[in-house]
Amino acid sequence: MRRLRRSERFRNLVRETRLSPESMIYPIFVCPGEKVRKEIGSMPGQFNISVDNAVKIAREAEQAGIAGILLFGLPEEKDEVGSDACDENGIVQKALRAIRENVRNLLLITDICLCEYTSHGHCGVIKHGDVQNDPTLKLLADSSVSHVRAGADMVAPSDMMDGRVAAIRQALDSEGFSNTPIMAYAAKYASGFYGPFREAAGSTPQFGDRRSYQMDPPNAREALREIELDIDEGADIVMVKPALPYLDIIARARERFDVPLAAYQVSGEYAMIEAAARAGWIERERIILEATTAIKRAGADILITYYALELAKML
Ligand code: PBG
Numbered sequence: 644m645r646r647l648r649r650s651e652r653f654r655n656l657v658r659e660t661r662l663s664p665e666s667m668i669y670p671i672f673v674c675p676g677e678k679v680r681k682e683i684g685s686m687p688g689q690f691n692i693s694v695d696n697a698v699k700i701a702r703e704a705e706q707a708g709i710a711g712i713l714l715f716g717l718p719e720e721k722d723e724v725g726s727d728a729c730d731e732n733g734i735v736q737k738a739l740r741a742i743r744e745n746v747r748n749l750l751l752i753t754d755i756c757l758c759e760y761t762s763h764g765h766c767g768v769i770k771h772g773d774v775q776n777d778p779t780l781k782l783l784a785d786s787s788v789s790h791v792r793a794g795a796d797m798v799a800p801s802d803m804m805d806g807r808v809a810a811i812r813q814a815l816d817s818e819g820f821s822n823t824p825i826m827a828y829a830a831k832y833a834s835g836f837y838g839p840f841r842e843a844a845g846s847t848p849q850f851g852d853r854r855s856y857q858m859d860p861p862n863a864r865e866a867l868r869e870i871e872l873d874i875d876e877g878a879d880i881v882m883v884k885p886a887l888p889y890l891d892i893i894a895r896a897r898e899r900f901d902v903p904l905a906a907y908q909v910s911g912e913y914a915m916i917e918a919a920a921r922a923g924w925i926e927r928e929r930i931i932l933e934a935t936t937a938i939k940r941a942g943a944d945i946l947i948t949y950y951a952l953e954l955a956k957m958l
Pocket of ligand 1: 754756758766801802836837838839840841853908909910911
């Protein structure tokens with residue numbers, strides 16, 4: 644077995660998995676204001692950025708050959724039903740229009756969820772202290788239509804309400820957006836690895852947690868059911884999230900389904916690498932390459948990662 648491991652040329656020749664910027668998506672956090680570039684404490688190297696800076700980052704991503712950016716919005720004001728998510732002058736809508744005007748060759752994808760926009764921080768409407776499934780669907784569909792109207796190329800629902808892909812598909816079709824694909828966060832686990840993101844997006848639930856709608860981490864077969872349902876409802880791309888702690892789910896989804904499969908290397912995965920590197924305990928670049936390659940090796944076609952810009956330079 645060692646004959647083909649003896650030089651980088653040989654190793655390159657027989658390499659089974661390759662990373663490429665064309666299959667990567669870079670998440671960004673857009674906030675109100677001008678010239679804002681505020682580093683996220685638990686995600687060193689990642690920032691809350693105002694629309695003007697989002698345009699700059701989008702240009703950078705385009706030049707780096709990255710497939711697209713995934714937009715998250717930090718609204719000026721939050722309320723019970725997350726109104727900013729559906730407002731044509733909402734933060735994401737503004738960012739989409741500004742970026743679309745300046746950047747052509749980059750996919751603009753938006754995270755569809757209410758948690759960044761609601762005062763209580765949950766992903767749906769609350770009644771009697773509980774997240775209501777069906778009343779939330781209409782808002783998610785309205786938000787999707789609003790984002791696409793403002794220039795989104797694809798929407799990515801991450802709320803984990805039942806039936807949301809069908810509701811969004813129907814709304815997009817009836818508004819004349821039948822060509823716009825949906826990338827569903829199909830198997831999204833109730834994970835501790837989202838901690839830093841909630842600081843970045845100010846979306847920590849004010850009471851309770853997300854276990855009544857996101858998946859229970861010990862379950863694998865259930866993930867396949869979730870994915871199957873989303874495909875039946877019309878998802879064009881399905882996602883597993885987080886990525887590295889759920890490589891088994893990625894591998895099983897790859898075996899079972901033939902739709903494009905995305906994996907999200909989430910904020911906690913990023914924060915752990917950064918923290919250990921800062922402490923001098925790991926080789927940072929080597930670990931970044933190893934972790935992202937592992938996610939692709941498990942079967943992900945598309946990689947959503949905070950390292951996208953940096954990886955594009957490294958590769
Ligand atoms: C919104 C959403 C979350 C993430 C993506 N979309 C947070 C959550 O569900 O709590 C997590 C992304 C990350 O941790 O990098 N619902």
